[in-house]
Amino acid sequence: MSLIRNVGTIGGLTAVSRVFGFARDILLARALGAGLAADAFQLAFTLPNTFRRLFAEGAFSVAFVPLYSRALHGKDGEPGSEEAATAFANDVLSVFVWVLLAFSAVCMIFMPAIVWLLAREYMSVPGKFELSVFLARVTFPYLGFISLVAMLSGLLNARSRFGPGAAAPILLNIFLISAIIIGDRLRGGSGDDGVVVHALAIAVSLSGAAQLAYLAWATKRAGVRLTVTLPKFTPEVKRLGLLILPATFGAGIYQISQLVDTFFATSLPQGSLTLLKLADRLNQMPLGIVGIALGTAILPMLSRHIHTGDNAEAQRLQGNAFEIATLLTLPAAAALAVCAPAFCTAFFVGGKFTPADGALMANIVVALVAGLPAYVIVKVLNPGFFAREDTRTPVWTALASLIFNIAVNLYVVNRFGIVGLAGATAASASLNCLLLYAILHKRGWFHFTRRLVSRVARQLIATGAMTAALWYLMPLMADRYGGNIIEKVWSLGALVAAGAAVFFGVAFAVGALDKDLLGQLRRRRAPARTKADDEILEVE
Numbered sequence: 001m002s003l004i005r006n007v008g009t010i011g012g013l014t015a016v017s018r019v020f021g022f023a024r025d026i027l028l029a030r031a032l033g034a035g036l037a038a039d040a041f042q043l044a045f046t047l048p049n050t051f052r053r054l055f056a057e058g059a060f061s062v063a064f065v066p067l068y069s070r071a072l073h074g075k076d077g078e079p080g081s082e083e084a085a086t087a088f089a090n091d092v093l094s095v096f097v098w099v100l101l102a103f104s105a106v107c108m109i110f111m112p113a114i115v116w117l118l119a120r121e122y123m124s125v126p127g128k129f130e131l132s133v134f135l136a137r138v139t140f141p142y143l144g145f146i147s148l149v150a151m152l153s154g155l156l157n158a159r160s161r162f163g164p165g166a167a168a169p170i171l172l173n174i175f176l177i178s179a180i181i182i183g184d185r186l187r188g189g190s191g192d193d194g195v196v197v198h199a200l201a202i203a204v205s206l207s208g209a210a211q212l213a214y215l216a217w218a219t220k221r222a223g224v225r226l227t228v229t230l231p232k233f234t235p236e237v238k239r240l241g242l243l244i245l246p247a248t249f250g251a252g253i254y255q256i257s258q259l260v261d262t263f264f265a266t267s268l269p270q271g272s273l274t275l276l277k278l279a280d281r282l283n284q285m286p287l288g289i290v291g292i293a294l295g296t297a298i299l300p301m302l303s304r305h306i307h308t309g310d311n312a313e314a315q316r317l318q319g320n321a322f323e324i325a326t327l328l329t330l331p332a333a334a335a336l337a338v339c340a341p342a343f344c345t346a347f348f349v350g351g352k353f354t355p356a357d358g359a360l361m362a363n364i365v366v367a368l369v370a371g372l373p374a375y376v377i378v379k380v381l382n383p384g385f386f387a388r389e390d391t392r393t394p395v396w397t398a399l400a401s402l403i404f405n406i407a408v409n410l411y412v413v414n415r416f417g418i419v420g421l422a423g424a425t426a427a428s429a430s431l432n433c434l435l436l437y438a439i440l441h442k443r444g445w446f447h448f449t450r451r452l453v454s455r456v457a458r459q460l461i462a463t464g465a466m467t468a469a470l471w472y473l474m475p476l477m478a479d480r481y482g483g484n485i486i487e488k489v490w491s492l493g494a495l496v497a498a499g500a501a502v503f504f505g506v507a508f509a510v511g512a513l514d515k516d517l518l519g520q521l522r523r524r525r526a527p528a529r530t531k532a533d534d535e536i537l538e539v540e
Helices: 003-032 036-073 082-109 111-124 128-139 141-158 163-187 193-221 235-250 253-265 272-307 311-347 355-369 372-386 393-443 450-477 485-510 515-522
Strands: none
Touching: 003 036, 003 163, 003 193, 003 272, 036 082, 036 111, 036 128, 036 141, 036 193, 036 235, 036 253, 036 272, 082 111, 082 141, 082 235, 111 128, 111 253, 128 141, 128 193, 141 163, 141 193, 163 193, 253 272, 253 393, 272 311, 272 355, 272 393, 311 355, 311 372, 311 450, 311 485, 355 393, 372 393, 450 485
């Protein structure tokens, strides 16, 4: 299966999940606004979600997938087998389950201390700290469920079955949307936000159980039978553990930055954390669809090329992924930055979410999306290390970026508030991206080709033209973004259509779009290819 088709599968299903997540946040903003209960839920949801991305989808996946792929497909001429891969997966599962249970239990017991470390300022607001601790304890079982989901997703990804893992998050958003609707009806005219956030916390954990049941069914359908036994620390399990420790930091700079941002955001005026999380939803739309899709798709493919010693194909695969990343994220970042006031007003303002909240959220979006291309490119560069079972090097780049992020936050948060905090996150992600590429280039693992540099430069020209057009059009429809539903639809539709027309028109004119790439993106089924082309997109 080609890179384009894999990315299309993952990206398409992730797009559906992001749309549901976007709808969830619109309902959440209107039901709760940016107040006490909203902040408490955002903190409670951040804890298991961040640990999930950091350990399960981040460190665990990047360490597990290459080892499982090697057991399944072999390495350096040594044959792999179903039996060896299943035995390895069973050993890992039998250790992983007990580690998750122990970790979750400890965190739930000491949740007051964890919340205090991240949000000690909440203690100055009556009831806010206690509500945050309670909600965090209710949501935390989600971590255990979703970590097992990540393992099963990695197992299926190594078998080029990307659909189930990409589709599972849709269930989370369906559960949360249902909880908002049910909670809002239960509180009636009382206006008690506590009813809504309690329903949301319960829904988070229930959605984790539902996702695990779905992935277990998908794994069984793929012909893999897993069993949980007494934990056995085999040499391969120990090797996985050694790879996970540095990968926890290296693969999770964005998640670690999220915890740092949460710490600083909770020290700012009430509602700051909620506005940051809602703004990040707009940033996460292209990041999730493009970045996660690319990173997930290329890791097992890159591992196979490297394990068989085919370094030329590995270079070409990463180059193609880089080009796709910039093609999709450069215009997305520019459009989000220019149109942020329109999007925030049209989608979020209403109910308990005020126009002042929308204006501040728009500024946060502008600061966040400055780092959007870097967020996505990191997802393309990191597999270059992880596929070679090098999880140590990204630790140092991540550490440098995190220290930089904290240092900048200490300077800008007091001066620029939540907007400065968002800008510091974008700057640290850009630094991490530059360091990763510099090391890959120095080691001869990946480098820019003349064709790639030329293509990205032309993409920048097309992006600049689109930005100028949107900058001109935005004020012309300013009164329509907060109008009725018809006015919102046609005004935003006009912006999107105009931006897309200018970008793609200029892109075609200057040669920013590769015809072979577009052909692969348009086709539902790829034409017959050579063996070498079966896994990557051939670009002359």
